[in-house]
Amino acid sequence: MREFNKSYLEIYVPIRELLSGDIIAVAEIHEVPSQLEEKLTLVQRRTWLAIVAATLLIVLGLFGIVYRGSRLIDVQKAGLVQRLKKIEQISEHNRCLRERSQQASSRVAEFNERALRNIGADLHDGPAQLITLAALKLDEVHRAPNGAARKIELKKIGGALSEALDEIRSISKGLMLPDIEKLALSDLIFRVARSHEQRTNTKVDVDCLPITEPLPLAIKICVYRFVQEGLTNAFRHARGHEQSVTCTFDGMQLNVSVKSGNNLQDRDPPVWREGMGLNGLRDRVESLGGSFQVYSGQNSANRIEMSLDFRT
Known part of the structure; x- marks a missing residue:
């Protein structure tokens, strides 16, 4: 038998009898595996390349998902920060408005109280004094010695009451509002x-x-x-x-x-x-x-x- 210096594959094939099918011999075939090894190596490389490529695609896909999620979180975070700032500004504005409204309401109450005091002073110093004078004149009417003197005193009383009425009308004119509830x-x-x-x-x-x-x-x-x-x-x-x-x-x-x-x-x-x-x-x-x-x-x-x- 000739010796081979290279590795080879030994393939044994049974030889059967044509009629009975019994094995009557065994054929031995020697084949050099260089082409088969090249094909196996090529298939192995292609398999590894496919695995590496698929792995890279999966990693890139996961990275893209995580990156998009991170960007979305950053955008939402920035939006929440802006909303929070806006809410703080609105809250501060509302607080200022509330303080101004409270101060204005307090000043309006003081203004109304002062206006009432002024009205009271006007009524006391004007119509009340004239009515008091008219009341005092009544005693002089009773003490009048004759009808002529009585008419003079009554005329003075009528003038005082008329003047008091004019002052009351003047004061009330500034207090009365027209019927504005039904007006556009x-x-x-x-x-x-x-x-x-x-x-x-x-x-x-x-x-x-x-x-x-x-x-x-x-x-x-x-x-x-x-x-x-x-x-x-x-x-x-x-x-x-x-x-x-x-x-x-x-x-x-x-x-x-x-x-x-x-x-x-x-x-x-x-x-x-x-x-x-x-x-x-x-x-x-x-x-x-x-x-x-x-x-x-x-x-x-x-x-x-x-x-x-x-x-x-």
Whole structure:
């Protein structure tokens, strides 16, 4: 037998008889495995490459999922931080508004108490004194020596009572409000402007579209007093020169302004200053959660503005 220096495969094949099928011999075949080993190596390499590629794809897929999740978490975290900041700002704004509302309500209460004291003082110093005088005059009527003297004393009593009645009417005139509950806000503004024109014999320009939305009575009273006080200041400080009232309402925000120009005949035009009336208006507006501004200058138009936001 020839010896091989290379490794080989031994393959044994049984040889059977044609008719009986019995094994009568065994054939031995020697085959060099180089081509088979090359094919096995190639298949092995391809298998490892497929495994490595699949592993890389899986790792990349997992990395992409984790990366996207991390980005989503960062975005949501940033959104939550922004929301938290916005909530803190809104909370701080609401706190400031609440404090301003409480302070305004306190000042309104003080203002009302002061107004009541003033009314009491006016009634005591005016009509009460005249009525007291009339009561004292009654004794003189009883002591009158004749009818002529009695008529003179009665005339004095009638004059005192008439004067007291006039003062009571004058005091009550500033306290009474028209029937504004049933009026639309735009009609109420026009009524205040027309009433001011009749009292002062001046002209008021009103720019206000029809406002038919139902509004609380407190807001109507606030607007009524705002326009009334603004026009009074316009007449007092600017002699009614270029008086105007502007009102806008879009269902969310109500803006009202009263403006007057400076009188060109005045060498030193007066400036609106926040006295008792304007401070009372500021307290009234802020007690309803609104804002109040005064714009005044020597060389510019004087204007007061109020704004009420119905979205809060």
